[in-house]
Amino acid sequence: MKEELSERSKQILEAIIEDYIVTAEPVGSRTVTRRHGLSLSPATVRNVMADLEEMGYLVAPHTSAGRVPTDKAYRFYVDSLLQVNRIGRASQQAIQDRYSLTGRDVGAVLKQTSSMLSSMSHYLGIVLAPQFNTNIFRQIEFVKLSGKRLLAILVAQNGTVQNKIVETEDELGSADLIRMANYLNELLEGLTISQVKQRILAEMQNDKTRYDKLLARALELSEQTLEGVSSEVFIEGQSNIFEQPEFSEAARMKEIFRAFEEKSQLVTLLDRSLAAEGIQIFIGAETHLSQMEGMSLVTSTYMTGKHTLGVLGVIGPTRMGYAKVIPIVDYTAQLVSKLLEQE
Amino acid sequence: MKEELSERSKQILEAIIEDYIVTAEPVGSRTVTRRHGLSLSPATVRNVMADLEEMGYLVAPHTSAGRVPTDKAYRFYVDSLLQVNRIGRASQQAIQDRYSLTGRDVGAVLKQTSSMLSSMSHYLGIVLAPQFNTNIFRQIEFVKLSGKRLLAILVAQNGTVQNKIVETEDELGSADLIRMANYLNELLEGLTISQVKQRILAEMQNDKTRYDKLLARALELSEQTLEGVSSEVFIEGQSNIFEQPEFSEAARMKEIFRAFEEKSQLVTLLDRSLAAEGIQIFIGAETHLSQMEGMSLVTSTYMTGKHTLGVLGVIGPTRMGYAKVIPIVDYTAQLVSKLLEQE
DNA sequence: ATTAGCACTCGGCAATTTCGAGTGCTAATG
DNA sequence: CATTAGCACTCGAAATTGCCGAGTGCTAAT
Known part of the structure; x- marks a missing residue:
């Protein structure tokens, strides 16, 4: 055989x-x-x-x-x-042109990327945002909203912001807030977010902080701020898949769209490509997702330096034009890497 | 006649x-x-x-x-x-149950609302987030990311955060940043965001600030932070519309989905309901959107106190079950109003 | 090993038919 | 005079039929 x-x-x-x-x-x-x-x-x-x-x-x-x-x-x-030809000058230009250079906001760039991938490939563009965990801590800030309600703002090196409303047991003065922030900013400087998480847990056991109520509170709040940060997925160009004849029945479409609404499954799939470096291709059943039957996924990782940030790619029918899609995905990954590098 | x-x-x-x-x-x-x-x-x-x-x-x-x-x-x-019956106890409960009470983050609540509206109605849920403009300014903060790149963070009373990366002409020290923030925080305290915009412009003409380079810079930066804030729209439950027999042809679907990807048109439509108070119904051509042919929109405004915040509703075929949808939208608007009130 | 030839299969399409739900009109009816 | 029964007619949907052609597998010739 x-x-x-x-x-x-x-x-x-x-x-x-x-x-x-x-x-x-x-x-x-x-x-x-x-x-x-x-x-x-x-x-x-x-x-x-x-x-x-x-x-x-x-x-x-x-x-x-x-x-x-x-x-x-x-x-x-x-x-x-398959032999993938290098991407042409024209396509490169076309890709770059799709970026309106307005906001340098990371989220906006990624959304635009997803949308661009879709219109270049005529399939579906997908981008997994950088794992917040691997960012480097920059600063934490507390803003009092009213009474016991605080807004905790956590800023990472690359300009990503994570914020969360937290309730405190008793009202804190602005001097307290500043002291808390100062303490944390000094403690956590230069660490990655995942290191930050560990550090906070460690510090909670520390005698010094254990008996200083304010510091203990600070640690507690920052822990709350970090919990439940899930990575974002951008999927754009859903209207494009109506062009593919194999997806013309309503029943099929419904299933697919439901899959996209429930993004968590896709995240698991993308996480797998995150581990590997460079171009990855999942064909049909290889995705291990039943809703992806008849569809393929071409992804690549994007990175700053040697550090993988996230994943981007294209979803299309298994009979997609790999020869055309692969170079697009590849080039886009490089481009996004470069764009985020500058930040 | x-x-x-x-x-x-x-x-x-x-x-x-x-x-x-x-x-x-x-x-x-x-x-x-x-x-x-x-x-x-x-x-x-x-x-x-x-x-x-x-x-x-x-x-x-x-x-x-x-x-x-x-x-x-x-x-x-x-x-x-049509005579709308009051919403039943059971439905009320069902609606409330759809809210997982985790994050009190405004965005998350609205997204959940949209999704809930969809699953309750079997049509499409749509929510226009509160106009950032009508929020009350709470605090502005500058975080230095690297060299001349700053992150400006603007916090509103209700916990909404607007942030933007801005480039400065020359490097600023942290003392400068704090002074800038203090100045702005004092200047803008208690104003709504739209008032803030006016105030900044006014202050830029002011002699006092005109010759203090730092203050001038501060105004400039805060102006940049505010520009290009567009209101967010949440549309959920797209898979539901495949159940409607009138939308089974691929061509039609494609058009509709393209409309939803381009949200700006919807925003214009929703802005119209924003002006009116309470339940609003747009049937077919009344939406003035060609892509909405054969579809209707039922909306209601949600508010804190007497102040309108945003719009939420349901999009479905013109032959939607108004008798069922209207109470759902109505009750949801009240519920969301209450939820956001607490914040 | 390759290919020409041939009988056979089967989906797609167009032409045709049938079926029935629905209509408009007219005349009968209470 | 409004209502209704009756009837001829219309037209789309669905079923039926026949045909075409692309494609196959097998066998025999090259």
Whole structure:
């Protein structure tokens, strides 16, 4: 069963996949010979196709139809057959042009990125925002809103802000607030947010702070500020997927949109690419998400220096134009890395 | 042409509308007599229906089909026929239960509200966040990120935070930052954000500040922080609209989703309801948005005390269940008002 | 090993038919 | 005079049919 594919089989498989990518219709033996310059007769191609079907690379939707590539075929295609051409100057320019240079706000940049990925690829753009955890702590501030209600504001090095309304047991004066902030700012300077979390827990055990009520309070508040920070996902260009013929039935669409509304599953998926570096491709069932049946995900990580920040990519049907999408995703990741670097 | 509708005509019109609301199919004379306890023969009903059609309340999609209500009919229905029952205890409870009480963050509450409106109505939930402009200024703070890059953080009374990265011409020391913040905090205390904007402009002309470089800088920065604050819209439950038979064609769906991606148009629409108080209903063309053809919008304002904050509501097909949706929107508006009051 | 030839399959499409819900008109009715 | 029964007519939806053509697998010839 573990037979190697002959050179000819590969060519034929490639032809079928590439044809299917553009037509979205089952490909017949005839078409393979016609549209691709293979000097073979349809009959020969049919034999090869029968073999490929047996090996699980193709399926025939019904007896007298052409054949359609399986996930396995795409996997093989992406791994062995596909050669990604470098991205053209024109596309680079097009991508850059989509960024209106207004706000340098990180969130806005990422949203724009997602939207740009969608319009460049005609599929769906997706961006996972940088993990707040890996940011470097910059400053914490407390603003009194009314009575016992405080607003805690935590600023990270890259300008990301995390804020939360917290209730205190008793009213604190502004002198207290300043003292608390000063104490924390000194204590936490230069740490990453995840280190900050540890440090706070450690410090809570410390005798010095344990008996200074104000400091203890400060630690408690900062802990509250940090809890429940989940990373944001931007998905843009949902209207684009209506263009894909395979997603025209309402039932299917509904399922997909529900999946996007419930972003947590997507986060798990994206977290997997976060671990790896560079381009990652998930085809159909490889996503381990039932709603992603028939869809693929192409992602890349973006980073400052050697440090991975987040993930961005494109979601489309399994028969997406990988050759076009991969360079776009790749280049965008580099671009975003550069944009965020400056910050 | 300006004839009054007879009592009987009204009853029949009402029957047709209510039937159409649940079936989404053209209603015939037969059905009207059968499903609604009118002691009239189909023939009589037909005569009345012909009149109603002439008056523009009904249209027949084709010769031998039943009739379908027009926008005009819905308008009349909503204005004169519909009697909204008070919301039941059970629904009230159901609505409250949808709020997970975790974060008291305004944004989170509104998003949850939108999502809840959708799942309660089976249509689309929409919430326009409070106009930042009407908030009361609480405090401004500057955090130095690196070199000339500052993060300006503006906090409003209700805990809403607006932050923006700004570049300064030359590096400022932390003493400078504190002095700037103090000056602004004193200057702007107790004003609403829109007053703040005016005040800043006024103060820029003032001789005192005009020649104190630091103060001038402070004003400039705070002005930058305020520019380009647009109000947020939350739309949730997009997957729900796939259940409506009238929106099953891909082309239609695509158009609608594109409209939702481009939220600015919706904001204009919602701004109109913002001006009015209480429940507002826009039917089909009344929205003045071409993409909203065949759809209606039911909104209500939410407020603290006597002050209008924002708008929330439901978008659905024109044949939506107004009798059910209106109480839900109404009650939700009250609930949100109360929730935000506490803050 | 490759290919030409051939009988066969089956989905898609268009033409055709049937079916029934609904209509408008007219004449009978209380 | 408003109401209703009756009737011929219309027209879309759904079912039926037949045909076309792309595609297949197998066999025999090259």
